[in-house]
Amino acid sequence: MIILMKRNATEGQIDHVTAWVESVGYHTHLSRGVERTIIGAIGDDRGKTQLKSAEYLPGVEKIVPILKPYKLASREFREENTQIRVGEAVVGGPKFVVMAGPCTVESEEQLLESAYIARKGGADILRGGAFKPRTSPYSFQGMEKEGLKLLKKVRERTGLPVVTEVMSPADVDLVEEYSDILQVGARNVQNFALLKKVGKARKPVLLKRGMMTTIEELLMSAEYILAEGNEEVILCERGIRTFETATRNTLDISAVPVLKELTHLPVIVDPSHASGHAKYVIPLCRAAVAVGADGVIVEMHPEPEKAVCDGPQSLRPESFYELMEEIRRLSSFMNNGMGVRS
Numbered sequence: 553m554i555i556l557m558k559r560n561a562t563e564g565q566i567d568h569v570t571a572w573v574e575s576v577g578y579h580t581h582l583s584r585g586v587e588r589t590i591i592g593a594i595g596d597d598r599g600k601t602q603l604k605s606a607e608y609l610p611g612v613e614k615i616v617p618i619l620k621p622y623k624l625a626s627r628e629f630r631e632e633n634t635q636i637r638v639g640e641a642v643v644g645g646p647k648f649v650v651m652a653g654p655c656t657v658e659s660e661e662q663l664l665e666s667a668y669i670a671r672k673g674g675a676d677i678l679r680g681g682a683f684k685p686r687t688s689p690y691s692f693q694g695m696e697k698e699g700l701k702l703l704k705k706v707r708e709r710t711g712l713p714v715v716t717e718v719m720s721p722a723d724v725d726l727v728e729e730y731s732d733i734l735q736v737g738a739r740n741v742q743n744f745a746l747l748k749k750v751g752k753a754r755k756p757v758l759l760k761r762g763m764m765t766t767i768e769e770l771l772m773s774a775e776y777i778l779a780e781g782n783e784e785v786i787l788c789e790r791g792i793r794t795f796e797t798a799t800r801n802t803l804d805i806s807a808v809p810v811l812k813e814l815t816h817l818p819v820i821v822d823p824s825h826a827s828g829h830a831k832y833v834i835p836l837c838r839a840a841v842a843v844g845a846d847g848v849i850v851e852m853h854p855e856p857e858k859a860v861c862d863g864p865q866s867l868r869p870e871s872f873y874e875l876m877e878e879i880r881r882l883s884s885f886m887n888n889g890m891g892v893r894s
């Protein structure tokens with residue numbers, strides 16, 4: 553249920569309603585919009601009848617049930633887009649955000665070089681995995697803590713915030729210490745213990761859609777994080793499994809407008825893991841800008857042929873610069889010419 557406060561409701565009335573809702577056994581989540589405050593009452597259905605009497609409390613306009621299974625993630629709960637600040641960038645704001653870097657951290661030189669290329673091209677955030685989810689146990693598993701230390705070092709040298717993956721609840725505190733955004737990868741989208749743990753972290757979470765999860769399941773996973781108190785969740789469409797084999801996965805571009813309708817959370821696109829080929833990354837990024845995504849996360853490597861992981865889908869520096877130029881031109885056209893992004 554959500555409790556819509558009147559436009560002129562006082563702080564005292566908001567506090568009173570919050571305390572009352574909690575006294576009948578619900579958790580509360582406050583959403584302070586430009587126009588009015590909404591109090592989300594989260595709990596099981598048994599107290600529903602009692603909760604309805606909140607309608608008579610001073611300052612309350614009305615009580616509205618949220619029909620969707622996800623509550624805090626829904627547009628009904630928060631009308632305005634959620635904006636997440638990371639360093640100088642705002643994910644979900646007016647500017648299209650670019651996260652770029654290698655699939656995995658390999659060495660200080662490789663990461664530093666990638667960061668210089670990312671910064672020179674105008675990327676906002678550096679990506680690089682330290683814990684790698686690999687299909688084969690014999691593949692390189694990541695530099696782990698050493699990789700995290702390099703990410704921190706490179707961030708200090710270049711000023712670029714970093715996003716890196718966390719795969720286990722036991723590693724969340726460690727990764728949180730070193731990273732600006734915690735990535736929950738496609739394979740862990742329904743690792744509920746991990747979702748709950750990152751929900752307690754004080755860093756934004758980049759939640760990737762699984763290759764076999766529906767949009768609703770993705771939003772339910774986001775709900776796990778929000779319900780633990782972390783309001784900063786960035787959703788990522790990274791391709792799903794279909795019968796098509798020409799690309800590594802199939803980029804579900806329609807997931808972007810669907811998510812934009814259903815949720816207030818920012819939505820970005822990963823064309824690298826979606827397609828598996830560097831040559832498709834630029835066209836798919838164009839699609840991401842045009843469809844109204846808030847940004848992209850792309851794999852880029854100083855020397856893709858030497859990459860330890862995901863080389864074939866990693867952009868070379870020249871292609872990355874070309875991509876950044878295209879994104880600048882296309883998003884300025886979208887902002888000024890068509891006014892689609894708001």
Ligand code: PEP
Nearest residue numbers: 655737738739760790825
């Ligand atoms: C990655 O970002 O390198 C990665 C493993 O992505 P995904 O979880 O989407 O496969």
Ligand code: MN
Nearest residue numbers: 655851861862
């Ligand atoms: Mn990768």
